[in-house]
Amino acid sequence: MSVTPGHIPHGAEALPDDRFLDREESWLRFNQRVLELAEDARLPLLERVRFLSIFATNLDEFFMVRVAGLTRRMATGLAVQSASGRQPREVLERTATVARELMLRHAACFRDDLCPSLAKEHIELLRWDQLAETEQERMRRFFRDRIYPVLTPLVVDSAHPFPYISGLSLNLAVIVRDPQTDATMFARVKVPPVLPRFLEASPDRFTPLEDVIAAHLGQLFVGMEVVEHHAFRVTRNQDLEIDEDISEGLLQALERELLRRRFGPVVRLEVEDSISEGVLDLLTEELSIDERQIFRLDGPLDLAGMAAIADLDRPELKYPPFVPSKEALPADADLFAAIRERDVLVHHPYDSFTTTVQRLIEDAADDPKVLAIKQTLYRTSGDSPIVDALVGAAAAGKQVVVVVELKARFDERANIAWARKLEKAGCHVVYGFVGLKTHCKLALVVRQEADGVLRRYCHIGTGNYHPKTARLYEDFGLLTADPHVGEDVSALFNHLTGYSRQNDYKRLLVAPQSLRPGLVRRIEREIEHAEAGRSARVRFKCNSVVDEVVIDALYRASRAGVPVDIWVRGICALRPGVPGLSENIRVRSVLGRFLEHSRVFAFENGGDPEVWLGSADLMHRNLDRRVEALVTVTDRGHRTDLLELLDRAMDDGTDAWWLEGDGTWIRRSAMTAEPLLDIQTHLVKSRRWRTVDG
Structure with missing residues (x-):
C-alpha cells in the first residue's frame, strides 16, 4: 500500500489514498462466499442447491442495480472516480471480469458437483436427450396441453422488427429456413415465466423448460426447417428513477416508474456457450451491447430456478427442523x-x-x-x-x-x-x-x-x-x-409525520442528522480512553461497511492502539491488518443457514461498555439518504450477552471468513484442521443464550 497523503481529518496524520477497497468488487466477493457455501460438501445437499440459487438471484440484482446504475451514470457523464481510486470504466471492466469468473465457477459447481451429487440421491437434472422415451412422451403431452397455448413465436423480417426482450426473461433464439425459397429467418420464442423452471419428467427427474420447448419447435414453425436454436437471457436496468419534486403524488409516480422498469437498457446478455457466432452477432447488434456485457456459459441458464429443487420434500437433505424459542415472552405472561x-x-x-x-x-x-x-x-x-x-x-x-x-x-x-x-x-x-x-x-x-x-x-x-x-x-x-x-x-x-426538526434524542441516534456524528464521536472517545491508559475497544456488527468518514475514524483508532473488530456480512471497503494503518483491525464474515442482518455497535468506553442496535448500516445511503435509528441498550445483562456474541464471532475457533488487506477473503475452516464452531448452529442448539441484569 502506498503512503501518498490523503485527507487529514481533525488534524490527524495523513491517511494513504488507497486505503479503501472497491465497493463493487467487495460485493462480488460477498457473493463468492455464498457460492463457496454451495460448493461446501459438508452442508446438507439441498441447502447447497439453495445457495446456488441465491448466488444467481443475488447476481441478477447486482447487475440490475449496481452495474446498471454505474452504466447510466457513465452515459450521462455523472460517474466519478470511486473512493478506491478506480475510474468508472476501470470499475466496470473489473466488475465484468470478476463476475465472469464467478459465473463460470457457478456453472461448474452445478454441472460437476451438484448434479452428480443429486443423482446419487436419486434426484436427476437431465437435458432432453437424456430422458427416457416414456418421459419424453409425458413431456410431449405436457407441451401440447400446458406450454403450446401460451407460446408466441416472433419472427424478424422486413415486416416484423426485432421484438422487445424483457429483463430476466429466458428466451430461445431460433433460426428457421423456408425449404421453398431457401431463405433463413431469425425468430424469438420466450420461455413462459408462469411455468416451472424445471419440469418433472418422472418422480425426482427434472428437465429444463426450454429443452422441452426446443424439442417441439417444429410445431411452432410448421413447414419450416429449424436450423439452430440457442437459449439466451437478458438483464436490464431495474433501478428506479423517481422525480419526487414533481406535482403528482409519490404513489402515482412510483406506479408509473414501475411500468418503465421493463424497458430499461440491457446491462448483461447470458448465452449458452454452444451459440453460433452468427446468432450472437445478431443479438449483440439488436440489443446494442458490447463484448464486455456478453457472458457465455455452459447451460442451462437462469439457475435461480434451482430454488424449486431445494424445496423438494427431502428433509434428510436439509438442515434439521428448528422451532424458535417462545421463552422471551411466554404465552401465559401479560x-x-x-x-x-x-x-x-x-x-x-x-x-x-x-x-x-x-x-x-x-x-x-x-x-x-x-x-x-x-x-x-x-x-x-x-x-x-x-x-x-x-x-x-x-x-x-x-x-x-x-x-x-x-x-x-x-x-x-x-x-x-x-x-x-x-x-x-x-x-x-x-x-x-x-x-x-x-x-x-x-x-x-x-x-x-x-x-x-x-x-x-x-x-x-x-x-x-x-x-x-x-x-x-x-x-x-x-x-x-x-x-x-x-x-x-x-x-x-x-418528525416523520409532521414538520418537526427534532435532532436531539436521549437514547436514540437518528440518521441523517446525528447517527454518523454520534458514531464518530464515540470512536474518537475510544481513542481518548486508549491515550489515557483506560480500556478501549470498538466492536461493530453490520451488513456493509462503506462510509469513508467512519472508516477513517476506525483507522485513526487503530493507529492509536484501539482494537477494532468488524463483523460484516457483505461489503467491506475497509482494509484490515495493514501495517501503520489498520494492524489493530480485524474483519470477519459469517454466512450460513440464516441471513446475518442485525446491526450492533459497541464501545468499551473505559470499562463501562456502551452498546447500540438498530437499522443502519455504514453506507452513504443509510447515513445520508435514509431515516435510520439506533437505540442504546441499557440493561447490563443484555449488553453482556451482545458483547459475548460479538466476541464469539471474532474468535479463532469460530468458522468465519477473514478479510485480508488486499480484499481477499479466506475461510477459517480452510486454514485449520481443527473442528470449528458454527455460530448459528450453536445458537439454534442453545436457543436461550441470554442472561438478565440482576
Missing part, C-alpha cells in the same frame, strides 16, 4: 406487564417473532386500554398479520399511524397494495420524506394504564416487520417501556 418490568431483548430467528414483536402489535390492537399505535413498514409479507392487526386496530377506533416506505427496492408493488389497504381501513398512512427512505424499524404503542397514566411501549429493531423473513433473517429487537425511549420514538414519529 405482555405489557413483562415489558414494564424490564426491557426484553429478542434475537430472531432464535426467538419467535410471532410471540414477541407480532404479539405486541396484535395485543395492542385488541387491548381496549391502547389508544394509539404507530408503526413503520419497510417490507412485510403478502399476508401480513401485522397489517391485519393495524387494520383491526383502526376498525376498533384506535388512532393508527403507519409510515410506509414505498421505495423499498423490489417490494414496491406490495407496499403500494398494503398502503391502500391501510388507508381504506382508516389508518393514517404517511409515505415519509421526499429524498429520504424511511428505513428505521419502529413501533410505538400508547396505552392508558389502570392508574390513568399514559405509558408508551416501544419496539426498535434491526429487521423488517416481516413474519416470513423473520424465520430466515438474523435480527435483534428491543421491547421497552422506558420513558426516555418512549419520548424519543414519539418525537421521531412526529
